[in-house]
Amino acid sequence: MDARGQSAKCGKVDDPRAGSIAPALLGWYDAHARALPWRAPPGANRADPYRVWLSEVMLQQTTVAAVIPYFERFTTRWTDVAALAAAPEEEVMAAWAGLGYYSRARRLVECARVVADRGGFPEDEAGLRALPGLGAYTAAAVAAIAFGQRAVVVDANVERVVARLFDIDEPLPAARAAIREAADAITPDARSGDFAQAMMDLGAGICSVRAPQCLICPLRSDCRGQARAEQLPVKPPKKAKAQRVGHAWWIERDDAVWLIRRPANGMLGGMRALPDDGWNARRDGSGNAPLDGGWQEAGRVAHVFTHVALDLAVMVSQGDDRPERVNELEEGEWWPLARLDEAGLPTLYARAAAVAMARKG
């Protein structure tokens, strides 16, 4: 990363607006920044790297509103990276339940252990990029926000804002090279972390996907794509969503339910779940019960994932025909019904459990 700003030559850097965008945006940010739990209070120069890193991982493809309660719970329970590193992976996964993209939780623990072992986070972008769960975006964001390094932070907000500012109408993902170059050109040497967060606040509140508020945008006089802002950036057509069916079994005994832990890879990997019939994104479930019993459908859960829609039948056994031969089951554990909300079930299985419980009355 060469520090640009005044002498770089390539492409959009020659744009006469390049030097005026950051000051305008930072001025706006100073007056309108959102107060978020992971941000340093006004006046403080840098935020806690642990909190910045944790928030950035949680925010990957996840809305601010969804993240906030999880962030509060995590930072209350694990106050620093050493505490998180010492936590059992299973507990962290359970605490992540409901937030989605569960491989993030496993890599979060993996990363925490690496960082704790080395005595702290790397402070440069390349070092951060080598950590588990930190890709190009997150490494740049942490370097800039937590360590004050100049880094070109490009997420979906920045892509949208930059595509509009520079009227880049090449479709994604091919446009990413041009967008990154333009983002580099407008990223200041000082306050690049604030600049990144300002771009995201702008993208979230003003330069929104639909109905952007160009009239009140602090960059309106520098924006070349204003006339067709809502059409930018141009996105590729989306793929059709597969439809799958599956079954899950509610196996209950002595006020406890049989829960398994899903294999580390694949959907809901590593998460606690009800036993099911092996449904996955590519294939319907077998429909075969894990043991004999007078199974009855308690209800169905229609659950939509990013790339597949699942229709899950929730099967319960009838009163006198309760399953007893637990040794026929795959590895798992009896989980007390009274503490079911602590099991860390991902949303699909939490919904399935709710269907089964409602059936019991």
Added chain:
DNA sequence: GACTCGTGGGT
């Protein structure tokens, strides 16, 4: 590059 991987809110 193309795919996989969750969830909830907005329109």
Added chain:
DNA sequence: TACCCAAGAGT
């Protein structure tokens, strides 16, 4: 309703 999409990473 049926989309669309969010502070992406890993394979």
